Amino acid sequence: xxxxxxxxxxxxxxxxxxxxxxxxxxxxxxxxxxxxxxxxxxxxxxxxxxxxxxxxxxxxxxxxxxxxxxxxxxxxxxxxxxxxxxxxxxxxxxxxxxxxxxxxxxxxxxxxxxxxxxxxxxxxxxxxxxxxxxxxxxxxxxxxxxxxxxxxxxxxxxxxxxxxxxxxxxxxxxxxxxxxxxxxxxxxxxxxxxxxx
Amino acid sequence: xxxxxxxxxxxxxxxxxxxxxxxxxxxxxxxxxxxxxxxxxxxxxxxxxxxxxxxxxxxxxxxxxxxxxxxxxxxxxxxxxxxxxxxxxxxxxxxxxxxxxxxxxxxxxxxxxxxxxxxxxxxxxxxxxxxxxxxxxxxxxxxxxxxxxxxxxxxxxxxxxxxxxxxxxxxxxxxxxxxxxxxxxxxxxxxxxxxxxxxxxxxxxxxxxxxxxxxxxxxxxxxxxxxxxxxxxxxxxxxxxxxxxxxxxxxxxxxxxxxxxxxxxxxxxxxxxxxxxxxxxxxxxxxxxxxxxxxxxxxxxxxxxxxxxxxxxxxxxxxxxxxxxxxxxxxxxxxxxxxxxxxxxxxxxxxxxxxxxxxxxxxxxxxx
Numbered sequence: 001x002x003x004x005x006x007x008x009x010x011x012x013x014x015x016x017x018x019x020x021x022x023x024x025x026x027x028x029x030x031x032x033x034x035x036x037x038x039x040x041x042x043x044x045x046x047x048x049x050x051x052x053x054x055x056x057x058x059x060x061x062x063x064x065x066x067x068x069x070x071x072x073x074x075x076x077x078x079x080x081x082x083x084x085x086x087x088x089x090x091x092x093x094x095x096x097x098x099x100x101x102x103x104x105x106x107x108x109x110x111x112x113x114x115x116x117x118x119x120x121x122x123x124x125x126x127x128x129x130x131x132x133x134x135x136x137x138x139x140x141x142x143x144x145x146x147x148x149x150x151x152x153x154x155x156x157x158x159x160x161x162x163x164x165x166x167x168x169x170x171x172x173x174x175x176x177x178x179x180x181x182x183x184x185x186x187x188x189x190x191x192x193x194x195x196x197x
Numbered sequence: 198x199x200x201x202x203x204x205x206x207x208x209x210x211x212x213x214x215x216x217x218x219x220x221x222x223x224x225x226x227x228x229x230x231x232x233x234x235x236x237x238x239x240x241x242x243x244x245x246x247x248x249x250x251x252x253x254x255x256x257x258x259x260x261x262x263x264x265x266x267x268x269x270x271x272x273x274x275x276x277x278x279x280x281x282x283x284x285x286x287x288x289x290x291x292x293x294x295x296x297x298x299x300x301x302x303x304x305x306x307x308x309x310x311x312x313x314x315x316x317x318x319x320x321x322x323x324x325x326x327x328x329x330x331x332x333x334x335x336x337x338x339x340x341x342x343x344x345x346x347x348x349x350x351x352x353x354x355x356x357x358x359x360x361x362x363x364x365x366x367x368x369x370x371x372x373x374x375x376x377x378x379x380x381x382x383x384x385x386x387x388x389x390x391x392x393x394x395x396x397x398x399x400x401x402x403x404x405x406x407x408x409x410x411x412x413x414x415x416x417x418x419x420x421x422x423x424x425x426x427x428x429x430x431x432x433x434x435x436x437x438x439x440x441x442x443x444x445x446x447x448x449x450x451x452x453x454x455x456x457x458x459x460x461x462x463x464x465x466x467x468x469x470x471x472x473x474x475x476x477x478x479x480x481x482x483x484x485x486x487x488x489x490x491x492x493x494x495x496x497x498x499x500x501x502x503x504x505x506x507x508x509x510x511x512x513x514x515x516x517x518x519x520x521x522x523x524x525x526x527x528x529x530x531x532x533x534x535x536x537x538x539x540x541x542x543x544x545x546x547x548x549x550x551x552x553x554x555x556x557x558x559x560x561x562x563x564x565x
Binding site: 035036038041042043077079103142144145149150151153154155 | 228229231237240297298299301302303381392393394396397400401403404405407408562563
């Protein structure tokens with residue numbers, strides 16, 4: 001059993017569980033589906049690649065795929081400026097998917113990852129703007145110790161997104177079973193740091 | 198005519214631009230990757246081992262207690278920087294033959310980050326070591342792996358093709374992880390503070406190598422015994438990168454608090470100061486053996502297993518250099534050793550076979 005940390009820093013707990021969470025996802029069907037998408041996306045990013053990204057992240061009922069002209073314009077903007085842009089016909093999830101598979105520094109957006117960021121103490125606006133989500137993950141990237149980064153050919157944005165989702169799932173399990181310890185979840189008595197940075 | 202020694206880091210960056218052009222790296226592939234120094238607080242603010250354990254880490258070389266220690270710092274920084282630029286020179290030609298777009302993107306990221314690692318060391322040399330540091334920073338961009346001028350032997354070896362690249366990133370970059378981890382515990386703050394960002398980037402290189410070798414095994418086209426010869430080559434090259442046995446330089450670097458053991462943070466035992474390189478190499482060899490066990494799980498039934506060669510085999514550095522040891526560490530006669538080398542290291546015949554394999558589906562897609 002892990003020792004309780006009454007004043008434990010929730011972000012440190014998050015990083016402690018990151019390697020295990022990512023390695024589990026790497027070997028899972030979900031990890032394989034991500035890898036297949038990543039593998040299929042071309043170097044000259046075009047509409048077919050954006051469609052693959054949307055199929056993976058949003059599903060077959062995604063909005064209209066941006067035109068080649070819009071996609072070509074992405075290549076002229078250094079990270080993270082595109083995070084302020086909403087691609088035509090897409091919400092945050094679709095925009096994030098197109099940007100992520102175009103430049104993996106941009107994280108995929110999922111609700112569990114967003115929820116975990118809030119649980120870790122990030123104050124995200126409602127309704128969420130993708131740029132705030134990106135900035136929060138960038139701050140996690142800076143804070144992340146090297147020992148928490150598993151050896152994988154995933155980018156750090158993907159590693160953190162997967163870790164956030166796993167954190168969110170564990171917290172949900174803990175809340176559903178308040179009397180039981182859940183491996184990798186913050187201890188029940190831990191104080192969530194409102195300003196972890 | 199030789200370029201004048203740079204006066205400041207901006208001047209050195211001008212030389213870096215010229216180096217990128219000189220080696221012919223396609224700038225369009227580098228995209229918006231930011232070649233800039235990154236520092237983050239090291240895990241411990243104090244000197245962690247050696248004679249000055251417990252003192253605050255030194256912010257400037259002048260704070261290090263001895264001139265010999267300062268000289269050692271300069272050398273450690275220059276050697277580390279040399280490997281980053283060397284590896285890009287070794288791999289640069291592979292952009293033309295990537296098996297897939299994904300692999301090309303991985304290669305470019307690895308190369309860009311290795312350039313940044315070289316730049317990081319140059320930033321320390323330019324910022325902290327005066328004119329001597331500037332000359333060393335300049336030399337980082339003047340030596341060429343392609344001319345056999347890089348400081349460590351293995352960084353002059355050709356990376357012939359993508360199978361070499363995956364072995365290189367799986368095994369040589371793993372030595373890199375060891376070196377960076379040892380320097381993360383350095384008593385010299387700028388060096389220790391450089392290592393966190395570098396290690397985070399190195400994790401991707403290692404993942405690329407591991408996945409790549411595993412995909413080759415999964416595809417089943419390259420015969421395992423042939424793949425084993427390349428594993429033997431690059432793993433033994435990495436063994437050499439740990440340095441000579443009974444190294445007094447390693448001993449002094451430890452004594453001065455400049456470079457620790459790989460497991461310095463977690464090992465409560467006193468360091469084997471006279472055998473530091475051997476000790477770190479033994480940890481590396483065990484890790485490689487474990488890695489190969491994981492890769493072997495991707496084999497088709499009945500295929501032989503990949504194995505890590507003995508740390509005595511095919512050494513080019515240290516007391517075992519040129520000695521007739523087999524891949525299992527048995528001592529052989531000179532005649533049988535020559536035969537053994539032909540069987541266990543890549544040959545022209547192997548290269549020919551690989552050239553044929555590369556025309557087919559020699560590497561499995563990711564998550565096949």
